[in-house]
Amino acid sequence: xxGAASGSLxxxxxxxxxxxxxxxxxxxxxVPVFGVNADLTSLLVAFVGxxxxxxxxxxxxxxxxxxxxxxxxxxxxxTSLIFTLVGYGCGRLRExxxxxxxxxxxxxxxxxxxxxxxxYSLMEFMLGVDAxxxxxxxxxxxxxxxxxxxxxxxxxxxxxxxxxxxLPEDPRRRRRRRTYTTGGLSPLSKA
Amino acid sequence: MxxxxxxxxxxxxxxxxxxxxxxxxxxxxxxxxVSPVQDGANKALKPVRDLFGWFxxxxxxxxxxxxxxxxxxxxxxxxxxDQAEKRSYHQLIxxxxxxxxxxxxYRPVTATVVLKSPNIWYSTVGIDKGESAGVRLNDPVxxxxxxxGKVAQVASDGALVDxxxxxxxxxxxxxxxxxxxxxxQPKVGEPNDLLLQYLPANxxxxxxxxxxxxxxxxxxxxxxxxxxxxxxxxxxxxxxxYKSVNVHPVANLHDVDIVQVLTAAAGSRASNLGRLAASLxxxxxxxxxxxxxSTQVGE
Numbered sequence: 309x310x311g312a313a314s315g316s317l318x319x320x321x322x323x324x325x326x327x328x329x330x331x332x333x334x335x336x337x338x339v340p341v342f343g344v345n346a347d348l349t350s351l352l353v354a355f356v357g358x359x360x361x362x363x364x365x366x367x368x369x370x371x372x373x374x375x376x377x378x379x380x381x382x383x384x385x386x387t388s389l390i391f392t393l394v395g396y397g398c399g400r401l402r403e404x405x406x407x408x409x410x411x412x413x414x415x416x417x418x419x420x421x422x423x424x425x426x427x428y429s430l431m432e433f434m435l436g437v438d439a440x441x442x443x444x445x446x447x448x449x450x451x452x453x454x455x456x457x458x459x460x461x462x463x464x465x466x467x468x469x470x471x472x473x474x475l476p477e478d479p480r481r482r483r484r485r486r487t488y489t490t491g492g493l494s495p496l497s498k499a
Numbered sequence: 500m501x502x503x504x505x506x507x508x509x510x511x512x513x514x515x516x517x518x519x520x521x522x523x524x525x526x527x528x529x530x531x532x533v534s535p536v537q538d539g540a541n542k543a544l545k546p547v548r549d550l551f552g553w554f555x556x557x558x559x560x561x562x563x564x565x566x567x568x569x570x571x572x573x574x575x576x577x578x579x580x581d582q583a584e585k586r587s588y589h590q591l592i593x594x595x596x597x598x599x600x601x602x603x604x605y606r607p608v609t610a611t612v613v614l615k616s617p618n619i620w621y622s623t624v625g626i627d628k629g630e631s632a633g634v635r636l637n638d639p640v641x642x643x644x645x646x647x648g649k650v651a652q653v654a655s656d657g658a659l660v661d662x663x664x665x666x667x668x669x670x671x672x673x674x675x676x677x678x679x680x681x682x683x684q685p686k687v688g689e690p691n692d693l694l695l696q697y698l699p700a701n702x703x704x705x706x707x708x709x710x711x712x713x714x715x716x717x718x719x720x721x722x723x724x725x726x727x728x729x730x731x732x733x734x735x736x737x738x739x740x741y742k743s744v745n746v747h748p749v750a751n752l753h754d755v756d757i758v759q760v761l762t763a764a765a766g767s768r769a770s771n772l773g774r775l776a777a778s779l780x781x782x783x784x785x786x787x788x789x790x791x792x793s794t795q796v797g798e
Binding site: 330331333334335338339340341366367369370373374377378379381383384385386388389392393396435 | 502503505506507508509510511512513514522525526527529530533536537540541543544547548551552555
């Protein structure tokens with residue numbers, strides 16, 4: 309990936325991160341669905357990892373987490389740590405498995421949301437936040453994961469559309485290449 | 500790995516420093532810088548928020564509608580019950596005041612109307628007190644507004660009351676403070692109106708004046724205590740030797756729920772008179788005593 313492409317990607321990622329974080333804070337956090345609020349930021353980090361790989365995913369996770377912590381006056385570094393892991397994990401999934409199913413973003417989004425929420429809760433408990441571990445907490449986590457799953461596919465489409473062209477390696481292009489080179493069914497091979 | 504370590508370092512440093520430390524300061528500075536942006540975003544996204552809020556509120560309102568309807572039904576039931584109780588309470592209070600005014604010689608027995616004649620003439624009602632409560636034949640029956648009628652039939656735990664608009668009724672009555680006494684009877688052809696007749700020709704009567712029971716004003720006897728409100732004069736007829744006036748009953752006889760039966764103590768004058776009236780042949784029992792009384796007063 310050349311410098312111009314990586315610069316363009318960084319720019320698009322920054323813009324996307326800012327917009328999603330402010331939409332999250334300004335609108336999504338104030339609109340409860342089923343009594344909970346969706347978390348677009350963890351979905352964004354997961355999708356960036358899924359599209360751009362582990363390094364970019366982890367960096368994006370760190371930046372988005374830092375932005376969230378700064379904007380919401382939360383414990384600095386906490387969300388960064390969790391989102392870094394989310395971005396890295398999703399990036400590794402892409403690098404190792406490269407899932408291509410249509411519903412992959414839905415499952416990845418649900419898994420990333422669950423990981424982020426459970427991780428955040430565990431970290432808060434470890435840091436001494438005095439909150440009871442109750443059925444209500446579990447219910448909230450499950451509901452947020454469900455709501456995030458509903459929003460996963462539209463956000464995936466948006467993320468892919470914004471980052472398309474600046475991605476280090478276009479997944480569709482890669483898929484095409486794999487079909488032609490590994491399957492042995494290329495029309496050229498018959499010729 | 501580097502980013503994870505960096506995050507942990509940030510976390511540790513943030514936790515380790517005082518609230519006015521450098522990292523907290525950076526956080527505050529960041530907030531100062533992004534506040535206008537956040538404010539702008541907040542305003543720009545308000546329509547989106549409102550839209551989602553509208554959907555949310557609509558769904559919420561829909562889910563609450565059923566509950567509210569159930570609650571409304573329950574409250575409506577309670578309101579109806581309360582209104583009925585309030586009405587009964589007012590009637591009882593009025594009866595209580597009435598006791599203090601003019602029926603001191605009687606022993607009032609409060610009864611509830613349990614059946615009403617369903618026809619338009621509406622001249623009898625059934626009450627839930629009978630002989631066991633001391634109710635006797637021909638006992639006067641009143642309600643908060645005034646005279647209602649008299650007991651026509653008695654059973655052990657119930658009685659039938661002839662209303663003052665019943666054709667068999669006749670009550671010695673006078674107009675306001677006048678001493679001239681006449682007889683109130685139902686008006687022929689208008690079962691819901693009364694006619695006060697056999698008044699002396701020189702009796703002063705004006706529309707709007709009240710007609711009350713004459714009671715024992717004269718040496719003759721009456722079944723009814725004096726001063727009970729019967730009705731209001733609506734017009735005066737002077738075509739005969741006796742003056743008669745049309746009277747509209749003040750008691751809403753279509754809306755009687757609680758009444759008092761004025762029972763007389765055994766051996767009292769009222770009791771004896773009631774027994775005498777009861778012993779008269781059918782058709783005369785109802786108003787003979789009253790006619791006697793009015794005639795004597797007229798003389």
